[in-house]
Amino acid sequence: RQGLLDAVVIVSDGAGTLVAEDPALIQGIGGRMSGLVKTSPIPEVIARIEANGGVILDPDTAAIDQTAxxxxxxxxxxxxxxVTTASASExxxxxxxxxxxxxVGVHLTGISREDAAxxxxxxxLITACASHHVREVAAKTALLQAGRSIPVFAMTGAGRAxxxxxxxxxDRPLVIHGARLPVEGSRSPAPFR
Known part of the structure; x- marks a missing residue:
């Protein structure tokens, strides 16, 4: 909405990897399902995404390939x-x-220390999910942390912006306070180790 990005590459159930520009479409897809690693094409889903300006990478197979x-x-x-990805190598x-x-690193619960690094x-940007390794490794070099229970770490100036x-x-008051990261919340998940 503020012009920092002009397109987002995300994954949708029933469509696979897609490119979207509309914030409402992006939120509607990305905010509803997590951890998707494989899907099959669903023509109605693909048609709805395309009708809202999304471009599907491969509508015939619903392939998930964020680099492509x-x-x-x-x-x-x-x-x-x-671009969102759950794979460190990707x-x-x-x-x-x-x-x-x-x-943007997403769905990172259970990743190894090496992948967190x-x-x-x-x-x-890295979402910590319930990952002990992300909290431990990313916090050492993060520029900013948003949230406490499920923190998101900004690792670069672009992420911070x-x-x-x-x-x-x-639309509500915020507290911005310098602190040593990570700052844990009272309702943080018990991270996998």
């Missing part, structure tokens, strides 16, 4: 592209091929 999704977004003329591949992409060095822009849209 960023390539599709770039070839469509988008320059400020964000995040690294995207960073190598598309250095300006805003990479790779995400911390590769992604712009996105969190601060979102905070600027808040």
């Amino acid at each position: 999704g960023v390539a599709l977004a770039a070839s469509s003329g988008h320059q400020r592209i964000a 995040a690294a591949a995207i960073r190598d091929r598309f250095p300006e992409a805003v990479i 790779l995400f911390a060095g590769t992604a712009d 996105i969190i601060l822009a979102k905070a600027g849209e808040a």
Whole structure:
């Protein structure tokens, strides 16, 4: 909404990887299901996404390939592209091929310490989910933490700008306070170890 991004590469059940520009479409897809690793094409879902301006990477197979999704977004003329991924190696591949992409690590409960470290060095934003390793590793170099129970860590200036822009849209008072990260909440999940 604030012009920081012009396209997002996300995954939808029934459509796979897609490129979207409309914040309502992005929230409608991304806010409803987590941890999707495989899906099959559902023509009605694909039609609805396309009717709302989304572009499906492969409507015939509903493939999930975030690197190819960023390539599709770039070839469509988008320059400020964000992409979600649950794979540290995929995040690294995207960073190598598309250095300006805003990479968001999502659905990271249960990842290894090594993958947490790779995400911390590769992604712009990392959702901690219930991961002890993400909290421990990402917090060492994070520029900002949003939330306490399920924190999101900004690892780069681009990630920080996105969190601060979102905070600027808040319709309730916020506290911004310097602290040693991570700051845990009283309702944090018991992280996997």
